[in-house]
Amino acid sequence: MTVPPPIVAPSILAADFSRLAEEVRAVEGAADWLHVDVMDNHFVPNLTIGLPVVQSLRAATELPFDVHLMINDPGRWAPGYADAGAYNVTFHAEACDDPVALAKELRAAGAKAGLAIDRDTPIEPYLDLLPSFDTLLIMTIKAGFGGQRFIPELLEKVRTARRHVNAGHLELRIEVDGGIAADTIEQAAAAGADAFVAGTAVYGADDPAEAVRRLRGLAERAATGA
Ligand code: DX5
Ligand code: ZN
Numbered sequence: 001m002t003v004p005p006p007i008v009a010p011s012i013l014a015a016d017f018s019r020l021a022e023e024v025r026a027v028e029g030a031a032d033w034l035h036v037d038v039m040d041n042h043f044v045p046n047l048t049i050g051l052p053v054v055q056s057l058r059a060a061t062e063l064p065f066d067v068h069l070m071i072n073d074p075g076r077w078a079p080g081y082a083d084a085g086a087y088n089v090t091f092h093a094e095a096c097d098d099p100v101a102l103a104k105e106l107r108a109a110g111a112k113a114g115l116a117i118d119r120d121t122p123i124e125p126y127l128d129l130l131p132s133f134d135t136l137l138i139m140t141i142k143a144g145f146g147g148q149r150f151i152p153e154l155l156e157k158v159r160t161a162r163r164h165v166n167a168g169h170l171e172l173r174i175e176v177d178g179g180i181a182a183d184t185i186e187q188a189a190a191a192g193a194d195a196f197v198a199g200t201a202v203y204g205a206d207d208p209a210e211a212v213r214r215l216r217g218l219a220e221r222a223a224t225g226a
Contacts, residue, residue, distance in 0.1 A: 006219040007173065007195040008212050009033040009066045013048065013146045014199030020053070021060040027202065030209035033066040033087065035177070035197045037146075040071035043095050044144035051080050058085045066135075068116065068177065068197075070143050071095065075102050082109035090114025090137050090175075093126055103132040114175070118143050123157040127164045130172055135195065136161055140188065141178030146199040150179025155191040162192025185215050189222035 010031050015023035024034060036054060041047040054067065064087030069078055074091035075098075081089045089111045096102055103113035112134035117123055119142040130136060138157050141148040158174060165172050175195035176188045185196055198215055205211035 004173075004194050006189065006216055006223060007032040007175075008216045008219070009035040009175070009195060009197045010202040010208065010212060011035040011037055011146065011177075011197050011199035012203075013037040014203035016203075017049075020057060023203065023208075024057060024061045024063065026208045027212055028061060028063060028209075030212040031063060031202075033195075034061065034063040035066045035068060035199075036086075037199075038067060038069045038071060038081075039144065043072045043092065044070045046070075046144050051077075051084060054081060054086065055084045064088070066090070066114075066175075066195075066197075068114075068137065070116075075105075078102060079105055079109050082106050082111035086111050088112040088114050088135055090116050090135060092116045092118060092143070094118055094121055099126075100129055100132045103129075107134075116143070116177075117157065119151065119154060123160050127161070130161075130165065130170055131168070133172060135173045135175050136165075137175040137177055137197075138193070139178050140176045140180065140184075143178075148179055150181070150184040152184075152187060155188060155193075158188065158191040158193050165192075180215070182214060182218060185218050186222035189219040190225075193219075194223070 039048040067086040106113040114135035116137040173195045176193040177197035181201035
């Protein structure tokens with residue numbers, strides 16, 4: 001199985017929101033992307049941060065932003081995050097009638113486009129859309145809250161996606177999100193994921209940068225079968 005070197009994306013959902021810039025700097029030099037969870041209290045029950053916070057943070061770090069929109073009507077809001085300088089903007093398949101059109105719009109705005117698949121959504125209907133996307137985020141929990149237990153059965157979707165991506169020679173990152181930690185990342189990597197979001201496992205650690213490096217090491221070894 002050919003898989004590019006793993007990306008680790010700490011989720012600031014698990015950071016101390018009163019010291020966000022500091023928390024972001026704590027993973028600079030170790031993290032590949034910074035995962036930013038935007039929740040609207042409609043698509044998911046939880047409410048987090050929005051565009052003004054992303055705009056302010058953008059000026060505080062060089063890290064590429066991996067914005068995960070858990071919101072209704074992403075067509076209305078997603079391009080604003082691309083304009084704010086997000087590297088990748090991911091929206092949920094369940095919230096969007098025309099994912100390909102929105103992906104085009106995000107790419108035209110200079111961002112990469114990501115499609116997210118929540119716990120109860122099958123992957124098969126979306127496989128043919130993947131050439132329009134740069135990242136595919138497969139939830140390994142139900143979207144909405146950090147600190148939940150990883151659901152190993154959802155890795156079947158990762159395996160399906162990886163087979164499809166490799167067979168079609170697609171340039172697409174397969175990202176997993178939810179419950180990723182030292183005891184779960186290897187199985188996710190072995191299933192074919194090559195980008196790993198980790199909130200609690202990074203910001204719950206005494207040394208967040210060290211936690212990122214450790215996770216990457218585990219993912220690398222699992223992906224190469226070493
Ligand atoms: C939850 C978010 C996740 C969350 C993961 O819906 O999408 O990014 O921060 O948190 P952990 O790593 O604690 O499961
Ligand atoms: Zn997320």
